Amino acid sequence: MLITRLSLDQRRVFLALAYRLALSDHWVPDAEDKFLDQLLFELGLTEKVNIMDVMGDADLGVLDTKPARAIVMLELMALAYSDENYHVNESAVMAEIGEKLAFTPADIERFRSWGRRQSGIRLRVESLLPPKNY
């Protein structure tokens, strides 16, 4: 939704974090996979993700503004909830990223709540849409 507000370097870091989050529960369901595809499309990145960044070395310092840090948290929460299941490992990853980005637990909870509600709306809209290839 807001990831195009990120700079190129910030997008690269965001993507690495998105993969880290998606892989944290050792399972990427279809809904999460589709959400990742949509993120890639919106980010406009064609390069491969740096595996070291995914594993934990991403330079979070490039997220040098509060809006950029908040966008990353919001979009990651939307990704985490895209499969309707906020896995305990995803929660741990989000807590770690949130802390590194200087957000309080209360801030992280607000982001989580937003991601859950955003996912709920998406699912309810989907339920009203005619199926693909109708």
Added chain:
Amino acid sequence: MFLSELSTPQKSTFVALMTRIVLADGKVQEEENVLLDSMRAEMGAPPKAPAEELFGRVNADNFESDPRAKYIALFEIMVMSYADDTLHKEENRVVEEVRTSFHIPADDQEKLKALAREQAEITMEALTMAGFHSAPESTSPA
């Protein structure tokens, strides 16, 4: 939310409809601009809107035999129309024109409209959390 599913001709028509909504009440609100950027990004460099579609009838031809795309376009247009928290009379007129051109039942539109309002609200909430947008002020319908 679902705009990447539209075909290129459908995106072109959607951009025209989006433009009509944004201009419907005679002024472009900050929220609408942010949402416009977001929707354009979701479509991935969408084509320009054909000039004749900015002012003429709704081009439903690009959506023939694709009911899902019709519903997606109507929903996203309603999200845009609620960007400033109020569905203005002129915006509603455009929305209604789209609905009838796409032959979408009024009942379905009402359900989508409620969700469009929620989506617009949660989008603005995200903008506020990210510091792009101040808390909403109450506005009066035209």
